[in-house]
Amino acid sequence: MNRRERGDGALGQDWRDRLSVIGLVALGVGVVIRLIANGLDSWPYAVVGGALMSVWVVFLVRRRRRQDARDTGAEPEDVPAMERRILKGGRPPEDPEQRREMAALVDSRQRRLRRNRWWAFPLLALIFFGTSALWFVSGSVTAGSLALALAVAAMGWLVWFNLRFDRRLTQMRHRLRT
Incomplete structure (x- = not known):
């Protein structure tokens, strides 16, 4: 039984950590860059290319989270919150x-x-x-x-x-x- 099921102090998931948000941001960035590079007439190719890039980015992020969770024993959803806590210089958890x-x-x-x-x-x-x-x-x-x-x-x-x-x-x- 993991912490999430027990309900004792899971780090929680921020909206920025959701794979759907990461995928939408990657899609937006991919489309904008392709439109700037190739012109507005290439919007169908920009959308298709951005969608493929977005799927690839989500796949890589998901794979990295699973690998980190396997290495640490944490849940994949907890890894981004732990990274943010490290980067912000926050206090270590009490648990x-x-x-x-x-x-x-x-x-x-x-x-x-x-x-x-x-x-x-x-x-x-x-x-x-x-x-x-x-x-x-x-x-x-x-x-x-x-x-x-x-x-x-x-x-x-x-x-x-x-x-x-x-x-x-x-x-x-x-x-x-x-």
């Missing part, structure tokens, strides 16, 4: 079972974050800065400069976010131990 689940999630996230860091950043830098270099080589200084500025901003943000998330995970691990 020992929830503390154990959150500790397992923190360990799992930090392992993945550090394991993938060594290859993800160089690959992203190659893609971002390589795009800029290709624009410069092709003779378009304006596009190359814009791509370079975006590459610097994107890589800076990714490094900052990665370090911030790692720091938050470490802080939560220390709070869970005390």
Whole structure:
């Protein structure tokens, strides 16, 4: 019997965590981007492409939640609330079972974050800065400069976010131990 069935302190599900909301947001973003890129006349293709992308995003989110739930022993619906609590720097739960689940999630996230860091950043830098270099080589200084500025901003943000998330995970691990 899980916490939801017992009714003792389930973390609850926020409206932002619902797969239908995630799917609708992905659909909206996909349609808007395709309409901007291809023009308003391509709206049927934009809707079909956005719908396919939306299904793919929901599939990936659902699979990740199930995998995290399996790793931590929590319910898949509780994983987003635990992640939000970690990111916001909130207090750890009082319930020992929830503390154990959150500790397992923190360990799992930090392992993945550090394991993938060594290859993800160089690959992203190659893609971002390589795009800029290709624009410069092709003779378009304006596009190359814009791509370079975006590459610097994107890589800076990714490094900052990665370090911030790692720091938050470490802080939560220390709070869970005390």
